[in-house]
Amino acid sequence: MVMVQSTPRVWLITGSSTGFGRAMVEEVLLNGEIAVATLRKPSVLDDLVARYPRTQLLVLPLDVTNEVQVKSAFVQAKDTFGRVDVVYNNAGQLLIQELEGVPMDRARALMDVNFWGAVTVSFEAVRFFREVNPKGAGGMLVQVSSMAATTAHPMVGFYNCT
Structure with a gap:
């Protein structure tokens, strides 16, 4: 037996351009729920906007x-839908290169997205769930990670750290 939500949930999804983020946006929409798809280049989702x-x-x-x-x-999601029920924190970058050959500015940029970006979104999600969502609504934070965080792989040294 499949349980159906009586009210569609509002999902805020980071990193929606490709991979798991794009797949999650599509799944949310197919299930009749609401997606706030976030990404650096919104035009990538023009096909979904048209549908x-x-x-x-x-x-x-x-x-x-x-x-x-x-x-x-988060403010725009609230202004449009009144709340955020689920944050799917997925934005990330992968850099394939020998660790010692990675320029420091590129390594810092990857850490800024994969670590500090995840922290920033997580902190705002928790604050939003506690202080902005309707009283008692709460929310769910789903943090997407990688097996590389627990099992190191060659050529992705900085990615392994996040």
Whole structure:
């Protein structure tokens, strides 16, 4: 027996352009729920925008390394749908290169997205669930990670750290 939500949940999904993020947006929409899809280049989701009404899909620009943009995405989700029920914290980058050959600025950029970006979104999600969502609504934070965090792989040294 499949349980159906009586009210569609509002999902805020980071890293929606490809991979798990894109797949989650599509799954949420197919299940009749509401997606706030965030990504650096919103035009990547033009095909979904053409298929789904604004009452089910909101696409927002978001660089998770920018705290102002993170807060703004939550505000826009609330202004549009009244709440956020689930945050699917997925934005990330992969850099394939020998560790000693990675320029420090590139390593820092990867850590800013994969670690500090995840922290920034997580902190705002918890704050939002406690202080902004309707009283008692709470929320669910799903943090996407990688097996590389527990099992090191060659050529992705900085990714292994996140």
